[in-house]
Amino acid sequence: MYQHDGDWRADRRRTDRRRWLGAGAAALLVLGVGTLVVYQARSASPSTPAAATGPEAKPEAVPPPVEELQFKRVSDPPRTLVVDAAGGTLAVFTDKARTVRVTGPSRTFAEEAHTTATVTTDAWIRIAPRVWQKSSESETWVRPWLEKALADRSPDALAIAMEYVEGGERDAAFGPLSDTDPDGRAERSDFYDYLGIEWEFPDGKKERPDPDHIRSLDCSGFLRMVYGYRMGYPLRGTNTRGAGLPRRAYAMAGFGPGLQLMPNRGTQAREYELLNAGDLVFFNGGPVLNDHIEHMGMYLGVDSEGRHRFISSRTKANGPTLGDTGGDSLLDGSGHYAVRFRTARRI
Numbered sequence: 001m002y003q004h005d006g007d008w009r010a011d012r013r014r015t016d017r018r019r020w021l022g023a024g025a026a027a028l029l030v031l032g033v034g035t036l037v038v039y040q041a042r043s044a045s046p047s048t049p050a051a052a053t054g055p056e057a058k059p060e061a062v063p064p065p066v067e068e069l070q071f072k073r074v075s076d077p078p079r080t081l082v083v084d085a086a087g088g089t090l091a092v093f094t095d096k097a098r099t100v101r102v103t104g105p106s107r108t109f110a111e112e113a114h115t116t117a118t119v120t121t122d123a124w125i126r127i128a129p130r131v132w133q134k135s136s137e138s139e140t141w142v143r144p145w146l147e148k149a150l151a152d153r154s155p156d157a158l159a160i161a162m163e164y165v166e167g168g169e170r171d172a173a174f175g176p177l178s179d180t181d182p183d184g185r186a187e188r189s190d191f192y193d194y195l196g197i198e199w200e201f202p203d204g205k206k207e208r209p210d211p212d213h214i215r216s217l218d219c220s221g222f223l224r225m226v227y228g229y230r231m232g233y234p235l236r237g238t239n240t241r242g243a244g245l246p247r248r249a250y251a252m253a254g255f256g257p258g259l260q261l262m263p264n265r266g267t268q269a270r271e272y273e274l275l276n277a278g279d280l281v282f283f284n285g286g287p288v289l290n291d292h293i294e295h296m297g298m299y300l301g302v303d304s305e306g307r308h309r310f311i312s313s314r315t316k317a318n319g320p321t322l323g324d325t326g327g328d329s330l331l332d333g334s335g336h337y338a339v340r341f342r343t344a345r346r347i
Contacts, residue, residue, distance in 0.1 A: 114323020125157035125278030189216035205237020249296035258347035266291035
């Protein structure tokens, strides 16, 4: 079982050159269905927090009773859509996965530090208590869980991820300066390093935090923080097969839990239509372009410029970003990450 002796509130220490901006630095405005919700990380002093912006709030539409909803099977990937009487999709359950796309109030995600592009989406990514399979809608947990999920406005996977960007409430670095590369950043920053706590994993692995990596998250550690520590998805302490997310990106991509959305052919993946917000996306690090996976992030959706944007923790941005420092955070086109995009997984 999981063992820990603290949580994210336990440590507010700054990491090397990254400035802790305080809880007031992340703007958050929650409005009703059809209106705008702004999650914007920006540089601001603790005494002058950034102001939230957006249209005047409107009453939020009440979701229809779950007994009136219909379950519709579709393919590529195999999944079940929950639709209302008008044919609108309210939730997407994917076979072999626990993450669920729930339709909610539209939100805009922005990060002033590294890009002017924004992502506006009505997707809220939740974790179901069980892996979905064909005909799971007949199971007794589904409708009560769905009713709660449709009304839930607590932070989901996308909002939680934004808390760790520069200017966000829990601003994370990638890691300390590397001993071997003074211009680079050291890896090996998992969620327990960020928190400064000891952790015992269900597969028997026990870890102690590295003091040099406090408040730091490498690329896989960032997603383990979001989905594992914050949202309760099972985690492994090793890079082995089994229940839970393994430690490294290559292991998650190759034999991690959930559904692999496209094969890793060693060339640029282009099946963007298969992606949902919240999917894990994987990249070849180079310099030789092949099928090796060295980097990962989370897909956010189509941005304000019509491009497929993701968020990841990287060295040059020194932490999580949806911006374009150290390469554009885009899956399409001919940029650094786009040509190295290899596969995706829905967990």
